[in-house]
Amino acid sequence: MTQILRVALDTPLRRLFDYLPPESAPAARQPVPGVRVRVPFGRQRLIGVIAEVATSSELPVGRLKPVLEVLDPEPALDTAVLTLLRWASEYYHHPLGEVLSAALPKGLRLGAPLRPRREEWRLTAAGTAQHSAGEPRRAPRQRALLDLLAANGSLSADALAQQLPAWREAARALLKRGWIASFEASVVTTAGTAARRAPGPELNDEQQQALAPVSAALGHFGAFVLHGVTGSGKTEIYLRLIEQVLLRGQGALVLVPEIGLTPQLLARFRARFAAPLAVLHSGLGDAERLAAWRAAFSGEARLVLGTRSAVFAPVQQLGLIVVDEEHDASFKQHEGGFRYSARDLAVMRAQQSGVPVVLGSATPALETLQNVVSARYGVLRLTRRATPAPPPLLKLLDLRQHALQGGIATPAVLAIERHLAADGQALVFLNRRGYAPTLLCTGCGWMAPCRECDARLTVHLSAGRLRCHHCGADAALPERCPQCGFAVKPVGQGTERVAETLGALFPQVALARLDRDVVRRAGDLEAVMARMASGAARILVGTQMVTKGHDFPNVTLVVALNADQGLFSTDFRAPERLAQTLVQVAGRAGRGAKPGEVLIQTEFPDHPLLQSLLAEGYDGFAHAALAERAQAAWPPFSRLAALRDSAPSSAAALGFLTEARRVARAPHGVKLLGPVPAAMAKRAGRYHAQLLIESRERTALHTFLGSWLPEVEQLSSARAVRWSLDVDPLELF
Numbered sequence: 001m002t003q004i005l006r007v008a009l010d011t012p013l014r015r016l017f018d019y020l021p022p023e024s025a026p027a028a029r030q031p032v033p034g035v036r037v038r039v040p041f042g043r044q045r046l047i048g049v050i051a052e053v054a055t056s057s058e059l060p061v062g063r064l065k066p067v068l069e070v071l072d073p074e075p076a077l078d079t080a081v082l083t084l085l086r087w088a089s090e091y092y093h094h095p096l097g098e099v100l101s102a103a104l105p106k107g108l109r110l111g112a113p114l115r116p117r118r119e120e121w122r123l124t125a126a127g128t129a130q131h132s133a134g135e136p137r138r139a140p141r142q143r144a145l146l147d148l149l150a151a152n153g154s155l156s157a158d159a160l161a162q163q164l165p166a167w168r169e170a171a172r173a174l175l176k177r178g179w180i181a182s183f184e185a186s187v188v189t190t191a192g193t194a195a196r197r198a199p200g201p202e203l204n205d206e207q208q209q210a211l212a213p214v215s216a217a218l219g220h221f222g223a224f225v226l227h228g229v230t231g232s233g234k235t236e237i238y239l240r241l242i243e244q245v246l247l248r249g250q251g252a253l254v255l256v257p258e259i260g261l262t263p264q265l266l267a268r269f270r271a272r273f274a275a276p277l278a279v280l281h282s283g284l285g286d287a288e289r290l291a292a293w294r295a296a297f298s299g300e301a302r303l304v305l306g307t308r309s310a311v312f313a314p315v316q317q318l319g320l321i322v323v324d325e326e327h328d329a330s331f332k333q334h335e336g337g338f339r340y341s342a343r344d345l346a347v348m349r350a351q352q353s354g355v356p357v358v359l360g361s362a363t364p365a366l367e368t369l370q371n372v373v374s375a376r377y378g379v380l381r382l383t384r385r386a387t388p389a390p391p392p393l394l395k396l397l398d399l400r401q402h403a404l405q406g407g408i409a410t411p412a413v414l415a416i417e418r419h420l421a422a423d424g425q426a427l428v429f430l431n432r433r434g435y436a437p438t439l440l441c442t443g444c445g446w447m448a449p450c451r452e453c454d455a456r457l458t459v460h461l462s463a464g465r466l467r468c469h470h471c472g473a474d475a476a477l478p479e480r481c482p483q484c485g486f487a488v489k490p491v492g493q494g495t496e497r498v499a500e501t502l503g504a505l506f507p508q509v510a511l512a513r514l515d516r517d518v519v520r521r522a523g524d525l526e527a528v529m530a531r532m533a534s535g536a537a538r539i540l541v542g543t544q545m546v547t548k549g550h551d552f553p554n555v556t557l558v559v560a561l562n563a564d565q566g567l568f569s570t571d572f573r574a575p576e577r578l579a580q581t582l583v584q585v586a587g588r589a590g591r592g593a594k595p596g597e598v599l600i601q602t603e604f605p606d607h608p609l610l611q612s613l614l615a616e617g618y619d620g621f622a623h624a625a626l627a628e629r630a631q632a633a634w635p636p637f638s639r640l641a642a643l644r645d646s647a648p649s650s651a652a653a654l655g656f657l658t659e660a661r662r663v664a665r666a667p668h669g670v671k672l673l674g675p676v677p678a679a680m681a682k683r684a685g686r687y688h689a690q691l692l693i694e695s696r697e698r699t700a701l702h703t704f705l706g707s708w709l710p711e712v713e714q715l716s717s718a719r720a721v722r723w724s725l726d727v728d729p730l731e732l733f
């Protein structure tokens, strides 16, 4: 019977492509699912992955072409990862070829070998004969190189470089004469050890009770929410579980938010385990990413730590998945075509692999908490800090009642003074970088706009620039209004300006800033952290960056300068995000032995969200927020997908979505809402719009999407826009 190879290619087409096996192939290269192949595709040659091996094709076999080459002696994607990717392709309604390529490092997509290779050199038959005859007599370097190869059989380029500097030149000459030859050898890697480097602290009672159910679940699927306040010892529990998994001879996958992969966290893992660790994050170069992927693939690294896309990492003998800070928005890919949730895929992967998954957070997502309510996930609570630190005290500061200095209310200034006097450190949080969000003309009221976006330009004073935080536009900071020539002035606060204000208020106190303008290169973050840790800096001003993952043991005061962005947003998720940010930043206070104080500045101290957060903490907020979501039938009480597009004109952007809506035959229970322009319709010179699809029922939604999208793709208006489907969108316009 003819074998048909069904190949996934990195194209936007929603289908596999049929090929015949290669006309001649080494027996060691079997075309099985997961193996990469090179195929003819029109006039191109593409690298794809065999998704299925079938016995028949819809096309006449005579018209099928054979694959040109089987690249791998073993699958690049094992059955588990391939199954996960196929599931993701269906759930996110995205072409399998593009989904598969998201899981492979660029090097592998371009055909690099799965396992690292080493350049080796050996004598040819002619070389051996000439060497025995004492040749070459007048070229001592070449002679020395032949001597070495004759004595060792073969040698790697590295070994040659060590023993015979300038060997390359000699090698070139000998290669020309046909006396030596090079070949590529696979590097044999040994599986990593499970050895523990250092023991951790003894677990407290709560930690032991949280650890036990997951330990008991090793070897089976189980989803657990580790809901523990900041500093309660969640990371310690991950470390214990990983240790158990490594001792079982298995591997562990740990997913962390984009910003959470801090040197502190890595150092903690490295200090605990002797086993090599593979680290995968978006800051890696192509070669580093390939090396980390290979370390996992070969089993050399049995512990893989990474951000979003590491959910597809080839961990050998997977025994456990951990998702730290599971509520973090960076687990959702919100750009490009394949918009997946790494957290949700982690749960699916754990289920398919029959291993436990732990979702840890001090502020679990409402979706996750609802999964606890419906008993799909188990919950493990850590209510106390692991160190003797008491929980921080939260207070609201009414901005309408106090004098402000550069956005800081007098009681906050006094509190900073008090904490500094008591040898503490202060953290001042404002989720806006730059000097000021607006440049205003006091004569005519002109406010520096971005030409490409519906947004204002942010003043960056020390850099002397005006920058758009949405499209990256960058211009010199004008001294006068371009419209009327009158003086301009920055209005409002960003971290740069708050740092300036605090510098003026506390001239004797050294200050550090932490935001994306300050942290530009590797090492910048560590430098700021080190200044805080040593006490060289005593006040830290920062954006969202300060809320995650860092431990500042001597910070006793946290001031959140503005809680009000998010209180009145049209996005139904805004309150959840605000509550999470406030609780996370509050958690930075008083992690050491001293008690912490948290001041939240707001113009709306009576807002129910702030009130419930203060009175009942995140639990109380989450309870109330879930009730609201249930009543409004928002997720998790309904399912959403967003069809989004952008185009050079607003009419084109809305036109495509309107046509898409027109061809939709939505069944009962599936509702289409829109299309509407995005809240910030113009961004980077393009107009954005969205059409929401909502259903109470997951299956109904997916059945509808499955039949609708092929039609949407065929619309002629689709060619005038860039569009994408976002299943379970996190951000709504």
Ligand code: ADP
Pocket (backbone or CB within 6 Å): 201, 202, 203, 204, 207, 228, 229, 230, 231, 232, 233, 234, 235, 236, 237, 386, 387
């Ligand atoms: P989380 O991940 O919940 O923020 P961590 O695991 O980072 O908490 O723990 C907070 C601090 O408490 C860390 O410095 C950690 O070393 C320490 N710690 C954790 N568990 C214990 C324990 N059982 N005994 C003593 N110290 C602990």
Ligand code: ZN
Pocket (backbone or CB within 6 Å): 441, 442, 443, 444, 445, 446, 481, 482, 483, 484, 485, 486
């Ligand atoms: Zn003006």
Ligand code: ZN
Pocket (backbone or CB within 6 Å): 450, 451, 452, 453, 455, 468, 469, 470, 471, 472, 473, 683, 684
């Ligand atoms: Zn812009």
